[in-house]
Amino acid sequence: MPFLQVEGLCKSFGGLKAVNNVTFDVAEGQIIGLIGPNGSGKTTTLNLLTGFLKPTAGAVTFKGENIIGRPRSQMCPKGIARTFQIVKPFLGLTALENVMVGKVYGRDSAKSLKAAAEESREALTRVGLADKARMLAKDLTLMQRKRLELARALAAKPQLLLLDELMAGLNPKEADDACALIQQIRQSKITILMVEHIVKAICALSDRIVVLNMGEKIAEGTPDEIICNPQVIDVYLGRAHA
Template identity: 50%
Template sequence: MHLLEGKGVSIHFGGLAAVSDVDFYVDEGEIVGLIGPNGAGKTTLFNLISAALEPKPGEILLKGKRINGLKPYQICRLGIARTFQTVKIFGSLPAIENVRIGSLFGPLNRLSTMEATKEAIELLEFVGLSDVASAPAKDLTLSSQKRLEVARALATRPALLLLDEIMAGLNQTELLEAMELVKKIQKRGVTVVMIEHVMKAIMGICDRIIVLHHGKKIGDGTPQEVANSKTVIEVYLGEASDAGD
């Protein structure tokens, strides 16, 4: 059984088919890349999986159980966490509080405040933010704010983590660190779906890549299969394949 599966997942905004009849799956332990041109429907698909939006029509299954119609907090407690393309942190709160919120309110079995603090300290170290634990989140660099969202998401103890462009705008050193972080998350036992435009990262760490274009799935395969797909090259890679170099 797949960890996550989508069947005919669709959503329309007025006349725009933002996501259209997309079948997909994610297996436990994978790092799956979700790529495609701007406006392809990638973030919208994350919004559908995390229940910010409801598919119409279509079905989303987590470990074989239908999850559409649930509330976002229920999805979180079932083990799906996410980050946001435009970061959504609690800016005036210290970084560590942002993570503690994940620990305290995310998991089904809530932690005590002491356990939450301990976990937040460990997660800040895990994402490389121990030095700024007490700083207001808004004072962190954008790249650190993205890491903070990763820590907060991990604090909810997900089985599946959805990362929406955590590598955008990073320099080469930061990019390698971010790739390393995603591999470390996988080693921790968390399955990852990552939206990225940075091809170096996608090709370097993904086990499988799903490609969207105008809301439709136009590719699904290993990095090599996708890189060699004529359709994918035509609509996306032709232009973007150098983007991460």
């Protein structure tokens, strides 16, 4: 039984088929990259997997349980956490409180608010925000907000983590830091499905890559297979890259 099984997933917005018959499996402990041109349905797929959108058709099975149609607020306690392409911090709360929400409401939640605060402090340290704990999220920079969002999702102790363009908007140095963070998360045996545009980063991190175009899966394989795949080069990577 695969850890996460996506079968024939479809989502139409009126006449537009944003995601069309997408099927793939994710094994436990893997990092799966999801790439494709703008509008190919990557974020829509993530939204379907986390209950933010209801699919038109298809099945999603997580640890043997069908999770389609469940309210989105039930996904995190089940072990699925996500980040957002445009970060969504709780602006008026402190960095510590941001992370505590994940600790208190996530899977295997903290026993008390005090325990949650202590564990959240550790989570902040792990992403390098230890000294920002008492700052309001609205006073953090973009990179710090991305780190915060990651810490918040990790605090919920997910088994499956969905990252939506964590590296978008970061400079090369920050993107390298983000890569290191993801490597570090892999150590803790969390399965990751990541949407990303930086091909170098996604090839370095992913075990396997799924390529979408116009809502359909056009390729799936190891990073080496994907960067040599002529169809992928045509629609996404471009000749210069190959």
